[in-house]
Amino acid sequence: MSTTPYGVLRPGVLPEPLIFERGTPGRTGATCDPNEVPGPSSTDVIPAALRRDDGLAGLPEVSELDVVRHFTRLSQWNLSAATTLYPLGSCTMKYNPMANEAVARMPGFAALHPLVPDAWAQGTLELMWQLADFLRAISGLPGISLQPAAGAHGELTGIKMVRAYHNDRGNPRKRVLIPTSAHGTNPASAALCGYGVTEVPANDAGILEVDTVRRLLDTDVAAMMVTNPNTIGVFERNIQAIAEAVHEAGALLYCDGANMNALMGVAKPGDMGADVLQFNLHKTFSTPHGGGGPGAGPVAVSERLEAYLPTPRIVRDANGYRWSEDFPKAIGRVRSFHGNVGMLVRAYAYMRTLGAEGLTDVTAMAVLNANYVRARLAGTLPLAYDTPSLHECVFNDRDLEKTGVHTLDLAKRLLDYGFYAPTIYFPLVVPGAIMIEPTETESKQTLDEFIGAIENIVGEARDTPDVVKEAPHNTFIGRLDETRAARRPVLRWRPSEDSKPDA
Amino acid sequence: MRYTPHTPAEIETMLAAIGAPTLAALVEHVPAALRDTAGLDMPAGLDERAMRHELTLLANRNRTDGVAFLGAGAYPHFIPAAVEQLAGRSEFATAYTPYQPEVSQGTLQASFEFQSAIAALLGMEVANAGMYDGATATAEAVLMSQRLKPGRPLVLVARALHPQYRQVISTYLAGIKDVEIVEVPFAPDGTTPLPSADLLRRASCLVLGYPNAFGVVEDLTRAAAGAHAEECLLISATSESLALALLKTPGACDADIAVAEGQSLGLALGYGGPGLGLFTSRDRFVRNLPGRLVGETVDVHGRRGYVLTLATREQHIRRERATSNICTNQGLCAIQVVVYLSLLGRHGLASLAERNLRGAHALAERLSGIGTVHFAGPYFNEFVLAIPGARRRWQHAVAEGVIAGLPLGDWYPELEDTLLICATELHDSAAMDRLVAVLDAPQASAEPKRRGSRS
Numbered sequence: 001m002s003t004t005p006y007g008v009l010r011p012g013v014l015p016e017p018l019i020f021e022r023g024t025p026g027r028t029g030a031t032c033d034p035n036e037v038p039g040p041s042s043t044d045v046i047p048a049a050l051r052r053d054d055g056l057a058g059l060p061e062v063s064e065l066d067v068v069r070h071f072t073r074l075s076q077w078n079l080s081a082a083t084t085l086y087p088l089g090s091c092t093m094k095y096n097p098m099a100n101e102a103v104a105r106m107p108g109f110a111a112l113h114p115l116v117p118d119a120w121a122q123g124t125l126e127l128m129w130q131l132a133d134f135l136r137a138i139s140g141l142p143g144i145s146l147q148p149a150a151g152a153h154g155e156l157t158g159i160k161m162v163r164a165y166h167n168d169r170g171n172p173r174k175r176v177l178i179p180t181s182a183h184g185t186n187p188a189s190a191a192l193c194g195y196g197v198t199e200v201p202a203n204d205a206g207i208l209e210v211d212t213v214r215r216l217l218d219t220d221v222a223a224m225m226v227t228n229p230n231t232i233g234v235f236e237r238n239i240q241a242i243a244e245a246v247h248e249a250g251a252l253l254y255c256d257g258a259n260m261n262a263l264m265g266v267a268k269p270g271d272m273g274a275d276v277l278q279f280n281l282h283k284t285f286s287t288p289h290g291g292g293g294p295g296a297g298p299v300a301v302s303e304r305l306e307a308y309l310p311t312p313r314i315v316r317d318a319n320g321y322r323w324s325e326d327f328p329k330a331i332g333r334v335r336s337f338h339g340n341v342g343m344l345v346r347a348y349a350y351m352r353t354l355g356a357e358g359l360t361d362v363t364a365m366a367v368l369n370a371n372y373v374r375a376r377l378a379g380t381l382p383l384a385y386d387t388p389s390l391h392e393c394v395f396n397d398r399d400l401e402k403t404g405v406h407t408l409d410l411a412k413r414l415l416d417y418g419f420y421a422p423t424i425y426f427p428l429v430v431p432g433a434i435m436i437e438p439t440e441t442e443s444k445q446t447l448d449e450f451i452g453a454i455e456n457i458v459g460e461a462r463d464t465p466d467v468v469k470e471a472p473h474n475t476f477i478g479r480l481d482e483t484r485a486a487r488r489p490v491l492r493w494r495p496s497e498d499s500k501p502d503a
Numbered sequence: 504m505r506y507t508p509h510t511p512a513e514i515e516t517m518l519a520a521i522g523a524p525t526l527a528a529l530v531e532h533v534p535a536a537l538r539d540t541a542g543l544d545m546p547a548g549l550d551e552r553a554m555r556h557e558l559t560l561l562a563n564r565n566r567t568d569g570v571a572f573l574g575a576g577a578y579p580h581f582i583p584a585a586v587e588q589l590a591g592r593s594e595f596a597t598a599y600t601p602y603q604p605e606v607s608q609g610t611l612q613a614s615f616e617f618q619s620a621i622a623a624l625l626g627m628e629v630a631n632a633g634m635y636d637g638a639t640a641t642a643e644a645v646l647m648s649q650r651l652k653p654g655r656p657l658v659l660v661a662r663a664l665h666p667q668y669r670q671v672i673s674t675y676l677a678g679i680k681d682v683e684i685v686e687v688p689f690a691p692d693g694t695t696p697l698p699s700a701d702l703l704r705r706a707s708c709l710v711l712g713y714p715n716a717f718g719v720v721e722d723l724t725r726a727a728a729g730a731h732a733e734e735c736l737l738i739s740a741t742s743e744s745l746a747l748a749l750l751k752t753p754g755a756c757d758a759d760i761a762v763a764e765g766q767s768l769g770l771a772l773g774y775g776g777p778g779l780g781l782f783t784s785r786d787r788f789v790r791n792l793p794g795r796l797v798g799e800t801v802d803v804h805g806r807r808g809y810v811l812t813l814a815t816r817e818q819h820i821r822r823e824r825a826t827s828n829i830c831t832n833q834g835l836c837a838i839q840v841v842v843y844l845s846l847l848g849r850h851g852l853a854s855l856a857e858r859n860l861r862g863a864h865a866l867a868e869r870l871s872g873i874g875t876v877h878f879a880g881p882y883f884n885e886f887v888l889a890i891p892g893a894r895r896r897w898q899h900a901v902a903e904g905v906i907a908g909l910p911l912g913d914w915y916p917e918l919e920d921t922l923l924i925c926a927t928e929l930h931d932s933a934a935m936d937r938l939v940a941v942l943d944a945p946q947a948s949a950e951p952k953r954r955g956s957r958s
Contacts, residue, residue: 019616019845028850030583034857037932039865042749042857046881050720052751056849058623067845068585071613071838075594078609082593088602095506096597099551105587105771108562113573114775115909116566117901123564124774137544149635149776150831152818163678172678188818188828192646194678197823235533266530267537282831286506291598291610292632292795292834294777310674331677333670336576336638336764337775349558355548358504365507367529368517375521388532411603421603426819443508444517470803475605478802482604485800485812489789491629492619 013476016073020493023062030064058495077476078291079420085446089392089423089435090183090231092261092283099353100286100346109345114337118322124341125321129314131348135300138260138359139277140270143306145313146298147339151258154278154297155189155225160331161276161301161308162223162252163193168329173222173251179208181231181427186256195222202429206232206385210241217249227256228272229263231427232385232435233370233392243273252276252304260284261439262367262391265360275302285347296343310334365440366391369447373438376451380458384430391439397432405461405468407432412479413460413471417453505548570934571906572866574885574925575716576637576665576742577775578767580855581928583846586769590839600795600831604810605802610834611809614797617841624744624844625761626752627783632795633837634780634829637764638668641710641740642675643782643793643827644760648708648736649682650791650826657706659735661687661695663715665742666914672710693719693878693887697726703733708760713739713753714746716914717923718885719878723756736760744768744781746883748856753783760784769843770836779836790816793827855928859884863926866935870924873943877921885925887911892948893920899947900938907942 034041042051062070080086086093104110112121132144148154159176166172176190179200187197198216203209213224224246228236236242243253255274261284263269269277281296282289289295301309307329315324323338354362367390374383374393381395397407411421411434423435438447461468472478509517514526523529530538549557571579590596594609601607601614614632621630634640645658658676660669669686676682687709690696695711703709709730711721727737739753741763747753753761765779766772782794789796790813798812818825847855863884867876874890876882890896893910900907912919926935941947 016612018612018619019841020619023848026850028848029585029846030848030851030855032851032855032858032928034854034861036858036928037862037865037930037935039861039863039868042860045860045864046720046749046883049724050722050751050881052626052747052749052755054626054752054755056623056748056853059620059849059852060845061848061850062845064583064585064846067842068589070845071589071842072592074609074613075589075592076609077606077612078594078598079603079606080594081597081599083597086597086599088599091599093597093599096593097506099555101591101596103555103558103562106559106562107567108559108565110771110773111567111579112565112774113571113579113772113906114577115573115575116571116906120566120569120906121774123561126564127558127561134545149639149833150829152828152830153635153639156828160674160677167678183830184818184820184822184825185828185830187823188821188825191823191825192675192828194680237532237534240534240537265539265543267533267539271537271539280831288596288835289599289831290596290833290835291607291614291838292600293831294635294833294836295831332674333638333667334674335671335776336636336665336667336778339775340635340777341774342771342777345558349554351545352557353505353548353551353554356543356545358506358548359543359545361504361507364526364529365504365509368509368514368521368526371521371523371529372517388529390530412605415603415606420599420606423602440507444513472605477605477608477806477808478804480604480802480808480810481800482810482812485798485810486815489796489813490799491615491789491796491812492622493616494619495623 013076014073016070018493019060019062019070022066022070023060025061027061027063029062029067084418084420085442085450086420087422087436087438089437090258092437092439094286094439095441096286096288097350100349103349104342104345122320125314127348128344129321131344134351135279135298138264139300140268141274141277141300141302143301143309144298145309146344147310147334148297148299149335149340150293150295151278151280151297152185152189153334154299155185156192157299157310157334158254158276158278159189159193161305164308164331165305166222174220176222177216177224179226181429182225182227183258186225205387206234207387208236208238208242210238210245213242214245217245219250221249221251223252223254225254225256227258229259229390232394233389234387235390239272258283259391262363264363266363275304281343281347286350287343287346294340294343296340362440369438369440369442373436373447373451377454380455384433392435392437394430395434396430400461403461403465405465407434409468409471410457413457413468414453415472416474419450419453569904569906570937572908572924572926572938573906574743575909575923576667577772578743579772579927579929580767582769582771585846586839586843589842590835595838596835601811608808611797613838613841615799615809617837618797620841620844621781622783624747625783626754627761628786629789630783631792632797633832633834634782634794635833636778636780637740637742637762638671640762640780640782641668642672644738644762645672645708645710646675647760647791647793648738651736651788652707655705655707656681656683657702658682658684659687659698659702659706659709660684661711661715663689663695663717664710664712664740665716668740693717693880694721697729700733703730703735706735708736708738710738710740713741714743714883717878717887718882719880720750720882723753723758727757743883745856745859748852749860765840768840770839777833777836779833779840791826792816794829794832858928862930866926869935869939884927885923888922888924889920890922891920893922896942896947897922899944900941903941905938905941907938
């Protein structure tokens, strides 16, 4: 092993500069004959004042092999769910089946233009129709939109519908109630719809109490957003009573479906009194997360909100499926075209593969794995709450305090053991939180190795704390200076000064 | 079961370790009244062979064998094999948001390269790591203009901006107090004249398509100067990003925020998604940007590395005071786009854009016997064809397996009897001849037996 300007050199993992630092002027990886169909040139038809004159300075000049080597090497610097256990709590990094990729790439799906006549898109429309049916069955809610592009986009869509509902009743109302343990997207989505946010604390067991909710409810409250199971992996057992209180106050119940993978075959949000729920297909239904998307965030709604679902919507008649805009109360469009359809295809493939029994098993095994990790580690790390867990469990770093080792250090040291780290310092209500979600696709063997790694690290924290505090040691690059990145932001590579495109 | 690995014996061992008698006991704390006893009302599962067979039958029910001259916000382009092979690598595809940068440098460096390439392509100072699509990026740009110019009650949006982008702006602004959207009409040549100083003075932004929904290239430089004279921000929104390889960049035109749809740059049509929103602005607005940013830094040994940065703008830190609620964006699409941009590079991209422009203009010439280019403004690879009986001819063409663009009357009632036609490098001379032939066929101009409407 040796150190290079770009990282530690290891067999099989090579250093790599920026793509802009590779190549040479004039080199190109793909060519095209501009005159294949002879016609007037850009200099003939675009006035000089409207033409680009910098020769696209700042874009790479590399060969195809340069590109292949570059991105293959970069990929090897990532840990991924395909590489190792990725136990990020609340993120559900389960196995992403290869078969789903194979079907999504079939030209019949991938090469379809979104504006073809409906008769040319009957396959995709039927898939979307059936996927909506599946989501209805799982949520217990009658109305579905597949348009939102990600979970947070589904939240935005849901709260827009809440606002339209209240507007129809003469008053949009002013505030949304959100538990302190919620994801940051919840308050941000509410704010984007013009609502103020009131935080709702949980009790000592990490559960919402109906009396607390009732005290905060008044005619200014438009909705309450509840994640169930919540972000500490605990089922909100008072949810029905909370729904009743919310509805009595004329408000609506938003269920954040980020953790739906813990509920399939166990309980339905529709039965809990939910009015709107978003799914995160990349969590529950195995579409790959892509290092930050694309996701897909379909929303399911109760009868109260069906009229407000985004448009266009698919309708079915004697001629098959078609798009319709004919819904006067709809909130309109939340993105162009029809949603992240490629992700819908993958999720559909997953649901067809597993079926009712398989999806029920997914939840059962996810709960088993989380509880196994919880039981095995309960003697090693303090649990944040004793309350029973579903699909994830939350520990804290309280017992490590005297060693000077913190949650962050433990997370970094896990990387040395070849595992990705759990979610840390979230939810905010748990100081030093270590939130573990193993998911259902991990074997007992992998879980035992992971548990062993944590036990070892806690031992190291006691015996050789510096090894943990200075971790990671075996990764391609060491701990990074995030403060420096924010203080003097360098957000792009720039071509040399004389060819700066924005000079 | 498929994808869940435990044997019955392992399940027993694990339950014993937990101290639970059965799997059911693990969910007993869910109130009995809520527990689902009916089970999921869904079909039984399939093995991989049967699943893929079923999905293949569905895919085959879509028609992708015809010749389509459709653009209108989603553009058919050739995607080199290396693009999907590289971006589709599991190490990229199955990673999460890079919260642990030491083991996520692949995603992070690729994202930094993406930001750099997009800033260069749009000629802007700074780009973020991506948004959902062009339409939501435009809506977020409008919201950003409201943060930068608080108290200005108007948002000026060109009628010639893609209608779906306008609709998404409306949806996003609904419920934001005291902001009114004013539509700016288009001129006979298809460009958007500068709104009055009085309107500009009260507006946080002017939003123009570049090229616009008619394929026409707006004079952004003039629009920027006019808007800036009244301290109004200029937002340019591009749905065909390949055009930017030939057009003066939004940055060079002095746009304040430039957004785009990145689908053209190596992403499959996929019935409209996933695409990718590109979002760029001036450096001095960086703390108001929505979405993720990757920045350069060093590790403990002084080696260059990349991290997510300026996160205090974002929802997971700032919660209800965040610049946007966006979390998951379209990360893998951004990697795919930077692979594509790297592969084509400066020279490949320029020649591809030139191929598009020449092909579309050649097609317009071939169609000149039966229709006319409706707008005099310059265009790239898409134009509006005025042709008598446009809808009838379009229907005849569809029956012949040719989609003759988009009947623009669907989107602009005042443009009935026009077709929005796009030609890219995927349209060769023979395909163009076929389009001319089906539009010119005697049956195409004859009165139809029954007038159907296109939804």
